[in-house]
Amino acid sequence: xxxxxxxxxxxxxxxxxxxxxxDLDLYSVEELGERIEALEAEIARARAAISGKAAKKSAADxxxxxxx
Numbered sequence: 001x002x003x004x005x006x007x008x009x010x011x012x013x014x015x016x017x018x019x020x021x022x023d024l025d026l027y028s029v030e031e032l033g034e035r036i037e038a039l040e041a042e043i044a045r046a047r048a049a050i051s052g053k054a055a056k057k058s059a060a061d062x063x064x065x066x067x068x
Contacts, residue, residue: 019039027035 024032
């Protein structure tokens with residue numbers, strides 16, 4: 001058995017919610033820039049996931065609506 005199996009799973013959206021509560025006054029200008037870069041990379045990753053899901057949905061719709 002893996003030890004990871006014993007840890008409770010974090011709830012969806014918990015990381016995003018904690019980001020919104022974090023005190024940004026503790027960060028330097030450079031750290032804030034790095035944070036923005038990391039968040040922009042995450043936005044790009046989310047957009048890519050949306051595109052992939054939309055493509056799969058379109059393919060499924062085309063398959064199941066064939067002949068209608």
